[in-house]
Amino acid sequence: MTWIDFPLYSSIIVILWIIGLVFLVVSYKKRAVLKIANLFFVAGWVVIIVFVIKLWIELDRPPMRTLGETRLWYATFLPLIGFVTYIRWKYKWFLAYSFVMASMFLAINYLNPETYSKTLMPALQSPWFIPHVLVYLFSYAVLAASSIVAIKGWYDNYKGNFNIETLKLADNLVYIGFSFLTLGLLFGALWAKEAWGHYWTWDPKEVWAFLTWMGYLIYIHYRYFHAQNSKQALTILALAFVVLLVCWFGVNYLPVANTSVHTYTQY
Amino acid sequence: MSENNIRIHRNLWENPWGYVESFFIGIGIIITGLFLEVFSTSQNAFTLSYPYNTIFLLGYVLVLLVLYKWFTNSQIIRWLTKVPASISSIVLVTILVMIMGIIPQIPSENKLINNLGLNHITSNWAFLLILFQFTTCLGLISIKRILQYKWSNLGFILNHTGLFLALTAGILGTGDLQRLSINTFEGKPSWIATDAQKNKIELPFAFYLKDFLIEEYNPKLALVDNKSGSIAHNDGKNLYLVEKGETYYFNNFEVKIEDFLPNAIRFGMRYEPVNEIGSPPAAKITVKNVENDSIQTSWISSGSFRYPYESLKISEDYSVVMTIPEVKKFSSDIDILTKEGKRINTVLEVNKPYKYKGWKIYQLSYDDKMGKWSNLSILELVKDPWLPLIYIGIFMMIAGAFYMFWMGNKITKN
Numbered sequence: 001m002t003w004i005d006f007p008l009y010s011s012i013i014v015i016l017w018i019i020g021l022v023f024l025v026v027s028y029k030k031r032a033v034l035k036i037a038n039l040f041f042v043a044g045w046v047v048i049i050v051f052v053i054k055l056w057i058e059l060d061r062p063p064m065r066t067l068g069e070t071r072l073w074y075a076t077f078l079p080l081i082g083f084v085t086y087i088r089w090k091y092k093w094f095l096a097y098s099f100v101m102a103s104m105f106l107a108i109n110y111l112n113p114e115t116y117s118k119t120l121m122p123a124l125q126s127p128w129f130i131p132h133v134l135v136y137l138f139s140y141a142v143l144a145a146s147s148i149v150a151i152k153g154w155y156d157n158y159k160g161n162f163n164i165e166t167l168k169l170a171d172n173l174v175y176i177g178f179s180f181l182t183l184g185l186l187f188g189a190l191w192a193k194e195a196w197g198h199y200w201t202w203d204p205k206e207v208w209a210f211l212t213w214m215g216y217l218i219y220i221h222y223r224y225f226h227a228q229n230s231k232q233a234l235t236i237l238a239l240a241f242v243v244l245l246v247c248w249f250g251v252n253y254l255p256v257a258n259t260s261v262h263t264y265t266q267y
Numbered sequence: 268m269s270e271n272n273i274r275i276h277r278n279l280w281e282n283p284w285g286y287v288e289s290f291f292i293g294i295g296i297i298i299t300g301l302f303l304e305v306f307s308t309s310q311n312a313f314t315l316s317y318p319y320n321t322i323f324l325l326g327y328v329l330v331l332l333v334l335y336k337w338f339t340n341s342q343i344i345r346w347l348t349k350v351p352a353s354i355s356s357i358v359l360v361t362i363l364v365m366i367m368g369i370i371p372q373i374p375s376e377n378k379l380i381n382n383l384g385l386n387h388i389t390s391n392w393a394f395l396l397i398l399f400q401f402t403t404c405l406g407l408i409s410i411k412r413i414l415q416y417k418w419s420n421l422g423f424i425l426n427h428t429g430l431f432l433a434l435t436a437g438i439l440g441t442g443d444l445q446r447l448s449i450n451t452f453e454g455k456p457s458w459i460a461t462d463a464q465k466n467k468i469e470l471p472f473a474f475y476l477k478d479f480l481i482e483e484y485n486p487k488l489a490l491v492d493n494k495s496g497s498i499a500h501n502d503g504k505n506l507y508l509v510e511k512g513e514t515y516y517f518n519n520f521e522v523k524i525e526d527f528l529p530n531a532i533r534f535g536m537r538y539e540p541v542n543e544i545g546s547p548p549a550a551k552i553t554v555k556n557v558e559n560d561s562i563q564t565s566w567i568s569s570g571s572f573r574y575p576y577e578s579l580k581i582s583e584d585y586s587v588v589m590t591i592p593e594v595k596k597f598s599s600d601i602d603i604l605t606k607e608g609k610r611i612n613t614v615l616e617v618n619k620p621y622k623y624k625g626w627k628i629y630q631l632s633y634d635d636k637m638g639k640w641s642n643l644s645i646l647e648l649v650k651d652p653w654l655p656l657i658y659i660g661i662f663m664m665i666a667g668a669f670y671m672f673w674m675g676n677k678i679t680k681n
Contacts, residue, residue: 088673122596122617171676179672186661186668195618197446197629197649199657200437202389207368214361218354223676225350256371 003068003113009051010106013075016044017099024096034092041099045079052076065125068112071105073130074137078102081138089176097141128191132184139180140248143216146173147241150234157231167230170237171223178216185209204256208247215240284346289355296400297359300393304384312390316442317652324439331406335414347400348407356401363394398438405431422670429663432656440653447649448631451476453642456604460648471606472624474646478600481639483592485509485527486548486569490517491578491586499585509550509589519557520581525564526551532574538566544640545573548592554581572636591638599630599644615646626650 020040027034052072055063063069082098085091120129149170156162188209189199200206219236226232251257280288315323338344346352367388375386384391409428412420447460451474458473487506492499498506507515511527531538531549538549549568555561563581569589570576578588598616603623605611613621615630622628627649634641651657 089675122594125596126618168676175671175674175676179668182664182668182671186665189661193654194620197620197627197631197647198444198651199661202367202372204368207364211361211364211368214357214364218357218361221350221354221357251368254369256368 003055006051006113007110009047010110013044013047013051014103014106016040016047017103020044021096021099024092027092041079041083041095045076048072048076062127064127064130065120067120068109070120070130070133071109074134075102075105075109077130077134078105078137081134085138085176089172093145094142098138101137101141123195126191126195128187128194132187132191135180135187136184139177139184140244142173142177142180143241143244146170146177146237149173150237150241153230153234154238157234162230164228164230167223167233170234174216174219174237178213178220181213181216185213204251204254204260205247207256208243208251212240212244212247215243282342283349284342284351286351286355289346289351290359292352293355293359293397293400296396297363297393300391300396301383303392305382307392312387313392313395314442315439320439320442324435327435328406331403331410335407335410344407347404348411352400353404353408356397356404359397360394360401363388363391363397395438398434402431402434405434422667422674425663425667425670429660429667431660433660433664436653436656436660440651440657443650443652445650446647448645448647449474451599451601451644451646453477453479453644470648473604475602475604475610476599476644477602477612479597479633479641479644480600481597481633481641482595483639484595485529486550486592487590488515488522488524488552489588489590490520491588493580493584493586506590509548511550517585517587520585520587521555521557522587523553523555524550525553531568533566533568533577538568545571547571547574547576548589549577550589552579552587554579554587556581571638594638597630597633599646601644601646625652 017040020037023033023037023040027037052063055069055072063072078098078101082095082102085098086095149166153162153166153170156166188206192201193199215236219233219240222229222236223233246254251260334344335348339348366385370380370385372386372388375381380386384393388394405427409424409431412423413428445462447462447468447470449457449460449470451457453476456473456475458470460468460470462468485508488509489506490499491497507513509524509527511524514521514523516522527548527550528538528540529548530541530543530546532541532543532546533549538551547568547570549566551564551566553562553564563579565579566577567579567587567589568574568577569591571591576588578586580586596616598614600614601612603611603613611623615621615628617630620627620629629647629649630644631647632645634643637643
């Protein structure tokens with residue numbers, strides 16, 4: 001079992017997941033179908049686990065050293081976190097998101113066979129890499145969803161039929177997203193200690209990740225004590241997401257960018 | 268329901284203090300800090316080292332306890348344990364960090380930036396003072412919740428107390444943090460390290476570098492524009508690795524790699540494998556122009572610090588070049604020689620530091636001009652006695668994050 005078998009396995013997995021996703025969409029109309037969707041999701045997940053285990057045995061080392069292997073782990077763990085979140089919070093869209101993202105990573109691997117063996121630069125070869133990236137993937141997705149809810153809230157406000165339930169949904173999403181964000185930040189700190197010798201160096205990306213964290217911290221504290229001031233809360237939520245976007249895409253364009261360890265474009 | 272529905276008209280500084288007063292105080296603190304920046308003559312960052320930082324932390328926590336226990340009725344303490352004070356300090360810390368995220372934290376030509384110390388925010392008095400208010404709020408509410416002895420406060424305490432510990436220990440610990448680097452050479456013992464200020468420091472043990480090893484990737488092939496000299500395909504990303512027998516396509520050129528030698532030197536018309544310092548990789552390639560079926564065969568090489576590179580010009584516009592191999596992994600096989608005459612062998616690698624007598628030893632760097640022939644390995648030694656406290660804080664916050672994920676927003680849910 002090596003990467004040679006990957007096209008076969010990944011095709012099976014993605015087909016199973018796509019069928020699952022179709023059933024998931026149908027389940028919005030017919031609830032009972034959801035079980036069938038889950039069946040396909042789990043089946044696909046079992047196949048990916050089989051592939052990972054066999055690859056691991058074949059390579060005789062944890063498959064965590066190359067770009068292709070990293071994506072394989074994303075595809076493995078995204079559904080797992082998706083399921084745990086679904087079991088706890090019953091957001092179907094979130095389950096769908098995790099499987100779409102996982103399929104996307106498999107597709108990227110399928111389309112770029114040359115990256116199967118492309119080893120990562122030394123600093124990135126760490127067991128912290130995958131959890132660090134994974135929790136951020138989830139955090140950004142959930143926080144983005146909270147912003148969509150905020151936009152809906154604004155629109156409703158404008159129309160004059162604002163329902164406080166909208167804001168409560170946003171609250172819950174922010175809490176989930178913020179917990180992932182905290183984990184991402186702290187995993188990053190623990191990794192940095194192993195790789196660079198210090199857990200926090202105020203690297204530009206770290207600064208903006210910290211700012212994102214503070215932005216949502218303001219929202220959470222504001223909501224906690226001013227449950228009725230919905231407009232201000234929505235504004236804070238929107239601003240926090242702007243900071244998140246700067247952290248995600250914008251840092252490379254700021255005057256501070258060239259001092260960052262998070263720019264890997266040359267690799 | 269909330270104070271919003273019943274608007275109470277009250278004057279500024281009347282009980283209890285709200286947002287206006289909070290920001291008033293917070294901005295006042297920042298302005299005070301900036302004044303200190305402008306008028307203080309000391310160039311050095313303010314740090315405390317052992318035992319003063321330990322005394323400071325213990326004293327600080329003690330004062331917070333005393334304040335909470337016996338002075339809760341005072342205006343200031345009541346204000347510090349309420350939300351407006353927390354939110355204003357979070358916002359103001361955020362603003363100062365945002366300045367750090369925009370203005371590069373390096374020596375500046377700009378007078379305003381220099382005078383206000385905006386290029387060294389982390390040691391700026393304004394930042395330190397507002398952070399002090401932030402941690403004071405955090406400390407007081409931590410004490411408040413802990414002393415309530417309720418299980419429902421668990422998540423709150425993990426998050427707030429964890430952050431308090433990580434922050435205070437992190438800031439106070441900088442005074443005791445030691446980061447040294449040491450150059451070690453193959454076959455020689457080294458025990459003189461240098462700190463950030465280039466001071467020489469003698470270590471109580473020595474490093475003997477037995478072997479420094481670099482693993483490299485194969486070099487890559489690239490199509491280069493003859494005029495601009497820049498890479499002319501795939502935007503310079505995902506270049507092809509040079510491997511014997513592979514065929515790649517660039518625009519309308521078919522490039523076949525006939526032979527690849529990781530270490531080679533030119534002898535007349537061809538390259539021969541050698542085992543010599545500075546011998547670069549070389550490959551024999553055949554390039555076929557699909558349009559007119561013309562074929563060229565030649566050797567190319569990435570070159571090294573000792574030998575020039577060789578490329579192949581395949582048309583008026585383009586050449587095929589070999590890139591310098593990238594590093595896959597580097598490691599140092601070292602012995603630590605102790606004063607007692609013991610030898611401790613270990614292999615250092617990026618992401619795999621070694622712990623010895625309170626030091627963490629890292630593989631930092633090497634002579635990149637020499638690349639895989641480097642006899643020099645640069646190690647870093649870090650001693651951070653405050654780390655356990657910081658880790659307790661971090662792990663409390665991690666536990667708090669899991670708690671938060673699981674509980675969600677239970678407060679506004681009902």
